[in-house]
Amino acid sequence: MGVLLLSCTSSCTSDHQVSPWGAARRPPLAAYIAPPDLDAQLRAIDLEAGELGLELQLELRGALPRGQGEVVLRGYAGTDALGRRTSAVRVATPRGVVMAAGPLDSGRVDRSQATQLVPSLLPGEEPDATEQLGVFRSGTDLNGDGAPDVVLRNEAGELEVWAVLPFGAARYAVELAMRPRFALDVDQDGTLELAGRTRKREGDPIAPELLDVAGFEGDRYTHRGSAARAFHAARGVELERPGGDGAGLARRQEPPQDDAARLRRALEQAWHALLAGRPAKETLAALDREPVPPALQPAFSAHRALVASVAAVDPVGAPAREEPGGAPTRPRGASGTPDRR
Numbered sequence: 001m002g003v004l005l006l007s008c009t010s011s012c013t014s015d016h017q018v019s020p021w022g023a024a025r026r027p028p029l030a031a032y033i034a035p036p037d038l039d040a041q042l043r044a045i046d047l048e049a050g051e052l053g054l055e056l057q058l059e060l061r062g063a064l065p066r067g068q069g070e071v072v073l074r075g076y077a078g079t080d081a082l083g084r085r086t087s088a089v090r091v092a093t094p095r096g097v098v099m100a101a102g103p104l105d106s107g108r109v110d111r112s113q114a115t116q117l118v119p120s121l122l123p124g125e126e127p128d129a130t131e132q133l134g135v136f137r138s139g140t141d142l143n144g145d146g147a148p149d150v151v152l153r154n155e156a157g158e159l160e161v162w163a164v165l166p167f168g169a170a171r172y173a174v175e176l177a178m179r180p181r182f183a184l185d186v187d188q189d190g191t192l193e194l195a196g197r198t199r200k201r202e203g204d205p206i207a208p209e210l211l212d213v214a215g216f217e218g219d220r221y222t223h224r225g226s227a228a229r230a231f232h233a234a235r236g237v238e239l240e241r242p243g244g245d246g247a248g249l250a251r252r253q254e255p256p257q258d259d260a261a262r263l264r265r266a267l268e269q270a271w272h273a274l275l276a277g278r279p280a281k282e283t284l285a286a287l288d289r290e291p292v293p294p295a296l297q298p299a300f301s302a303h304r305a306l307v308a309s310v311a312a313v314d315p316v317g318a319p320a321r322e323e324p325g326g327a328p329t330r331p332r333g334a335s336g337t338p339d340r341r
Contacts, residue, residue: 036094045090054078062139062148068166069094071148073139075117080106087116099169114152114160121183121192143216157181173220177212177310186213186231194221205260206299208267229276236272259293263300266290271307280311
């Protein structure tokens with residue numbers, strides 16, 4: 001009886017608060033996070049691609065900063081229920097599938113989401129230029145912020161640039177007066193600026209070439225930075241020269257005499273002056289002093305409104321646009337992966 005009592009006493013006074021996690025008494029954060037496994041993420045992508053009937057078209061590889069592992073970019077092609085060609089992009093890191101864009105559903109009305117992987121950005125407007133692999137390749141750091149970047153394109157040819165992070169992806173904001181459709185190295189510094197220009201419309205008697213560029217500064221692409229403003233200032237000076245075409249070339253001819261060419265030059269000069277930071281009031285006043293024949297009044301008024309819109313900049317937003325081209329700013333660490341479907 002005495003032995004039984006001693007055993008009970010020992011049992012009842014033992015420490016029942018002993019934790020399987022040791023002195024911490026709670027599981028560490030690592031217990032809730034799956035171990036990094038890039039191959040497992042790629043197998044998950046393969047399984048999904050098979051279910052969606054997607055065919056792999058392109059695979060690119062890059063590296064996350066600070067030795068956090070490899071990143072794999074895959075571009076896919078498929079066919080929707082209506083027989084239209086579709087595209088999709090998947091990006092994986094050892095921590096997960098951090099981007100899933102497309103394919104767009106056949107019944108989706110809004111087709112603006114970018115779902116095509118752009119292998120490489122090359123300076124220029126030629127569509128085929130972005131089909132080659134060059135220095136500015138998706139999966140590398142395109143803007144010097146340390147993160148590998150992914151370039152996507154939508155059905156209208158508009159570009160998006162995304163930063164790849166270990167646990168997600170974040171789309172860079174773009175402040176541009178036109179939708180970004182190509183890239184240029186306007187200051188020859190080895191880093192590309194996004195660019196867009198007005199699309200020529202059939203029957204437009206004036207048809208000015210209104211080009212805007214956005215350089216990477218801080219955490220976004222902006223046309224209000226030093227590189228973009230210097231470009232517009234130089235372009236405006238070139239247009240003011242007799243025989244200048246605004247593209248750094250001097251034509252051996254007299255200044256244009258016909259009304260359409262005169263108004264085209266005036267609109268382009270005002271556009272670049274405003275984007276270079278010149279005062280809007282005096283710039284638009286000079287434009288409004290141009291004589292406009294009645295036959296050209298409708299076209300001139302439409303172009304004049306677009307030129308004036310780049311002066312309507314609020315303190316934190318992008319300018320008013322005929323073709324809005326910006327994207328909301330996202331926290332650099334936030335996941336911003338587009339919708340799959």
